[in-house]
Amino acid sequence: MSLCRSLTAIVLGLALAACAPVETQQAEVKPTENCPVELVVLGVGQDAGAPQIGNPDDPAWKDPSKKLYATSLGLLDHENGKRYLFEATPDIREQMQIMDTLLPYDGEGPYIDGIFLTHAHIGHYGGLMFLGRESMGAKGVPVYAMPRMKAYLETNGPWSQLVELENIELIDQSEPNGLFLDSLSKIADFEADIEVSGFIVPHRDEYSETAGYLIINTKTQDAMVFIPDVDQWDSNVELVSSVSDPKMKYAFIDATFYDDNELSGRDMSKIPHPRVTESMDLIEAAGDDSLKDKIRFIHINHTNPLRDKNSAAYKAMTERGFKLAYRGEQFCL
Numbered sequence: 200m201s202l203c204r205s206l207t208a209i210v211l212g213l214a215l216a217a218c219a220p221v222e223t224q225q226a227e228v229k230p231t232e233n234c235p236v237e238l239v240v241l242g243v244g245q246d247a248g249a250p251q252i253g254n255p256d257d258p259a260w261k262d263p264s265k266k267l268y269a270t271s272l273g274l275l276d277h278e279n280g281k282r283y284l285f286e287a288t289p290d291i292r293e294q295m296q297i298m299d300t301l302l303p304y305d306g307e308g309p310y311i312d313g314i315f316l317t318h319a320h321i322g323h324y325g326g327l328m329f330l331g332r333e334s335m336g337a338k339g340v341p342v343y344a345m346p347r348m349k350a351y352l353e354t355n356g357p358w359s360q361l362v363e364l365e366n367i368e369l370i371d372q373s374e375p376n377g378l379f380l381d382s383l384s385k386i387a388d389f390e391a392d393i394e395v396s397g398f399i400v401p402h403r404d405e406y407s408e409t410a411g412y413l414i415i416n417t418k419t420q421d422a423m424v425f426i427p428d429v430d431q432w433d434s435n436v437e438l439v440s441s442v443s444d445p446k447m448k449y450a451f452i453d454a455t456f457y458d459d460n461e462l463s464g465r466d467m468s469k470i471p472h473p474r475v476t477e478s479m480d481l482i483e484a485a486g487d488d489s490l491k492d493k494i495r496f497i498h499i500n501h502t503n504p505l506r507d508k509n510s511a512a513y514k515a516m517t518e519r520g521f522k523l524a525y526r527g528e529q530f531c532l
């Protein structure tokens with residue numbers, strides 16, 4: 200029995216509680232100077248975040264700073280007062296509060312100037328419910344979705360009510376199959392020098408296809424890619440060649456599971472998602488250490504040992520030169 204567990208047992212006189220410290224690596228956001236277009240990480244958790252139902256010993260119940268919000272990125276156009284979200288998560292209230300802190304609503308147009316959805320799994324679109332009449336009663340928030348995702352929202356309640364009441368305005372986007380930087384077409388017009396493109400990635404597609412997004416600064420051609428959920432790296436979504444492109448500055452990629460030892464009692468060979476260890480191996484095999492600086496792991500399951508900065512997994516990841524994204528991490532585009 201570890202000292203930690205012994206103390207827990209003595210002090211509480213209860214059955215042993217899991218005592219591993221868990222870190223969400225959150226940081227206070229601060230307004231960035233001289234940054235016309237900014238990207239901020241709003242959450243790094245898997246769909247259901249953490250702590251989850253049925254995990255009464257998760258340290259995040261006692262320490263809210265250890266909570267994981269579902270994965271989301273915010274894009275802020277400071278010059279034109281526009282705010283965009285990648286994903287509408289069940290944590291959208293807290294995540295919009297972070298956005299409001301960095302760039303308050305200017306009173307013009309919709310409260311959120313655009314939401315880019317990847318797919319119809321709860322952590323990626325469930326937060327749309329907060330735009331409806333039971334909540335903020337949003338007006339005309341543009342929501343970018345691929346054809347199946349759009350049709351799903353239009354034809355299934357309660358989402359269809361958001362469309363009928365014009366809380367959201369669904370915008371169809373093209374569906375290039377895979378991430379090929381030169382072949383993607385922009386799906387949104389921005390006043391700033393920014394383009395966003397979507398592309399299809401392989402994933403469990405019950406209700407919708409699954410998208411990834413590319414964000415490009417059209418002045419510098421610097422690009423960032425967001426792939427929160429993918430079943431595997433394949434020839435359409437090829438990790439190393441995408442990250443090796445000199446235009447690619449940052450890649451926010453699926454880190455749901457660290458390795459195959461994570462879910463005890465389950466045969467993880469049946470469970471998709473590239474493991475973090477596999478993605479690190481692929482990047483290292485390319486033989487260019489500068490690629491590591493571009494990677495930000497995101498979308499971690501509540502069981503992922505990377506939650507704990509003191510875990511062997513976290514130490515191994517950082518020793519190999521890789522980074523986990525953290526809530527509040529800010530990038531200037």
Ligand SMILES: [Zn+2]
Pocket residue numbers: 245246320322323427428498
């Ligand atoms: Zn997910």
Ligand SMILES: [Zn+2]
Pocket residue numbers: 318320402428
């Ligand atoms: Zn998913």
